[in-house]
Amino acid sequence: MxxxxxxxxxxxxxxxxxxxxxxxxxxxxxxxxxxxxxxxxxxxxxxxxxxxxxxxxxxxxxxxxxxxxxxxxxxxxxxxxxxxxxxxxxxxxxxxxxxxxxxxxxxxxxxxxxxxxxxxxxxxxxxHPSQTLLDLLTIQQEFSGFKGLTVAMIGDLRHSRVARSNAEILTKLGASVILSGPPEWHAPEFPGTYVSIEEAIETADVVNLLRIQTERHDGEGLFTKETYHQAYGLTLEREKRMKAHAIIMHPAPFNRGVEIASELVECRRSRIFKQMHNxxxxxxxxxxxxxxxxxxxxxxxxxx
Ligand code: CP
CATH class of the missing domain: 3.40.50.1370 (Aspartate/ornithine carbamoyltransferase)
Incomplete structure (x- = not known):
């Protein structure tokens, strides 16, 4: 088997x-x-x-x-x-x-x-292969394929099994993967290009936010919830600068007011609960x- x-x-x-x-x-x-x-x-x-x-x-x-x-x-x-x-x-x-x-x-x-x-x-x-497959299904339902898409993986890249799996397979399927997050949490082995948070938000077709994996961090956190949100989170202001057709994804559980503004969790762009359904x-x-x-x-x- x-x-x-x-x-x-x-x-x-x-x-x-x-x-x-x-x-x-x-x-x-x-x-x-x-x-x-x-x-x-x-x-x-x-x-x-x-x-x-x-x-x-x-x-x-x-x-x-x-x-x-x-x-x-x-x-x-x-x-x-x-x-x-x-x-x-x-x-x-x-x-x-x-x-x-x-x-x-x-x-x-x-x-x-x-x-x-x-x-x-x-x-x-x-x-986290089953999470990656459900993410692929969600993207496929939205865009009918992967070639030519730009997918931004944003946040705690180094500790995220979802980011690792998604970056590898999306690249294999023909999408461009861009990566953004605190330099301390970069993962140089992931395929993809590092860009600023502003470029990631403005150029992506899929904004894939990642949970801060505090359970895998040693010692003191780098950020308070508010400082992370302002530096790397999807704020209400950043969401306005996304492409018109761009969608928001997050493997969840999400931290409201940290990776994503609470008001955006169920906004028209969000596919977070659709991911769970899939x-x-x-x-x-x-x-x-x-x-x-x-x-x-x-x-x-x-x-x-
Ligand atoms: N996305 C995900 O793996 O969520 P759970 O940790 O709740 O299973």
Whole structure:
């Protein structure tokens, strides 16, 4: 069974197929075709609202059985390792494991030793492939493609797994990626060109804001909420200088009045809640692919 660890591992063809399937699930729903019980384990060792619940909703909509692992009441508290935990779940019948973990690359020692599909739901500052796929779906719905678009990634680049995944794949798909944020949080290894915040706001078709990852910072913060907002946030004044058709994205959770003015969270340009909505359909497509299923869209269901 394939793993989904980062989008770097996937061909453009597979990415496009996943987007197509996600769009089909959104347009037509899914007939629950799974006849045998198929178990999928959800293991979140870091907090999550969107990823965790949208995977669970996706599993339920496909007719899969979700096993929701709770770190605080599991035998990891007695020292059981992640590998041994996954071996247990595999032995109990789980065919896939959706995992969020604070350790970057947590999956590396696991991927060749397990017979279930590993789905990376975010690894430290590493990758967040399902978030990137839902971001791609959101951009595709808006602009019908990626070539020629300018996407600005703005904020805490260095600690953001979303920025890393998005910058890599958007470049591969033909978009121009521009980057802006405090120099202390630059990530020189990301593809893209660094520009001022003003140039990023004024030239982007997609303004993709990033959360400040305080949980991954050492020591004192560089900014107060207000000083960050004025220096790098999407203020009411900056929003007026965006291109007429430009949209606002943010993986969320967002900090109101920090990365984005509170009034802009649900403004006409914002696709932030649309991204969350798309997350369910993308995760349905990921699960279908990872489990080797072929869920027939509801539209094609024959009545009996
Ligand atoms: N965007 C995202 O990963 O949100 P959660 O941390 O709530 O899952």
């Amino acid at each position: 394939p793993h989904l660890l980062s989008l770097t591992d996937l061909s453009v063809h597979t990415i496009e197929e996943l987007l197509t399937r996600a769009q089909a699930f959104q347009d037509r729903g899914a007939e629950q075709r799974v006849r045998e019980p198929i178990f999928v384990a959800n293991l979140f060792f870091e907090p999550s609202t969107r990823t965790r619940f949208s995977f669970e909703v996706a599993e339920k909509r496909l007719g899969l059985n979700a096993l929701n692992f709770d770190d605080t009441t599991s035998s990891t508290q007695k020292g059981e390792t992640l590998y041994d935990t996954l071996r247990v779940l595999e032995e109990l019948g789980a065919k896939a494991a959706v995992i969020r973990h604070s350790e970057q690359g947590f999956y590396e020692p696991l991927q060749d030793r397990l017979h279930l599909s590993l789905i990376n739901a975010g690894d430290g500052s590493g990758h 997350g369910v359909h993308i995760r349905m497509a990921i699960l279908e692919w990872a489990l080797g299923l072929n869920i027939i869209p509801q539209h094609f269901q024959l009545s009996i």
